[in-house]
Amino acid sequence: MKGIIACEYSGTVRDAFIKMGHEMLSCDLLSTDSPGPHYTGNVFDVIDYPWDFGGFHFPCTDGSVSGARHFAAKKMDGRFYASASLWMHGWRRSRHIKAGYFEHPISVMSSVFRKPDQILQPWMFGHYETKATCLWLWGDLPLLVPTYRTPEECREALGLPPGTKPEARIHLMPPSEDRWKKRSTTFPLVAAAFAEQWGGSPQLELEAA
Numbered sequence: 001m002k003g004i005i006a007c008e009y010s011g012t013v014r015d016a017f018i019k020m021g022h023e024m025l026s027c028d029l030l031s032t033d034s035p036g037p038h039y040t041g042n043v044f045d046v047i048d049y050p051w052d053f054g055g056f057h058f059p060c061t062d063g064s065v066s067g068a069r070h071f072a073a074k075k076m077d078g079r080f081y082a083s084a085s086l087w088m089h090g091w092r093r094s095r096h097i098k099a100g101y102f103e104h105p106i107s108v109m110s111s112v113f114r115k116p117d118q119i120l121q122p123w124m125f126g127h128y129e130t131k132a133t134c135l136w137l138w139g140d141l142p143l144l145v146p147t148y149r150t151p152e153e154c155r156e157a158l159g160l161p162p163g164t165k166p167e168a169r170i171h172l173m174p175p176s177e178d179r180w181k182k183r184s185t186t187f188p189l190v191a192a193a194f195a196e197q198w199g200g201s202p203q204l205e206l207e208a209a
């Protein structure tokens with residue numbers, strides 16, 4: 001199938017799908033950190049191509065619930081509405097794509113748009129960290145099946161000592177220029193689960209044939 005991963009500079013999800021044999025393009029206003037098929041520019045330049053699959057990682061800076069204390073100021077200067085509007089614009093413009101997902105942290109989109117279909121944690125897929133990630137799906141994509149049902153299962157599989165708690169990566173990172181990038185890069189094992197569980201979807205394969 002042919003797919004686009006929008007708002008992705010890291011190439012993580014793009015490369016996981018390429019590994020599964022798909023034709024993929026990542027797209028971001030920034031150039032890609034990992035050489036591969038990438039459009040540096042606005043997602044709306046390439047969104048109307050007849051894609052079979054789409055993954056969308058729109059920015060969350062102005063709508064994430066972790067920044068709720070700034071909502072009043074962001075409503076005053078419009079950033080709150082602009083951020084939700086960009087997301088909604090992406091949702092509307094991607095309705096021709098057969099199947100896909102929108103990803104966001106716990107954010108205002110759960111009330112402005114609708115509740116997510118699934119909320120993931122990185123420990124479910126083998127990264128012993130916490131970072132709630134919401135997914136809104138379409139095109140009959142199944143909910144992802146986690147590798148681990150509890151943090152404890154993940155901890156044991158990784159051989160970490162009992163009592164070790166999964167932590168939010170952001171709390172362990174020292175301040176740096178690219179801290180935001182490291183923080184927002186998709187976890188590779190989560191990307192692999194997307195590609196393995198959705199990239200092999202018989203429905204998509206049939207439609208793409």
Ligand SMILES: C[S@@+](CC[C@H](N)C(=O)[O-])C[C@H]1O[C@@H](n2cnc3c(N)ncnc32)[C@H](O)[C@@H]1O
Pocket residue numbers: 006007008009010011012027028029030041042043044057058059060184185186
């Ligand atoms: C939260 S980050 C997502 C990063 C992604 N998870 C990754 O692993 O690369 C959001 C990205 O959206 C990009 N972005 C924002 N508006 C965009 C637009 N209109 N077209 C393309 N990319 C856009 C930003 O440059 C930023 O890199």
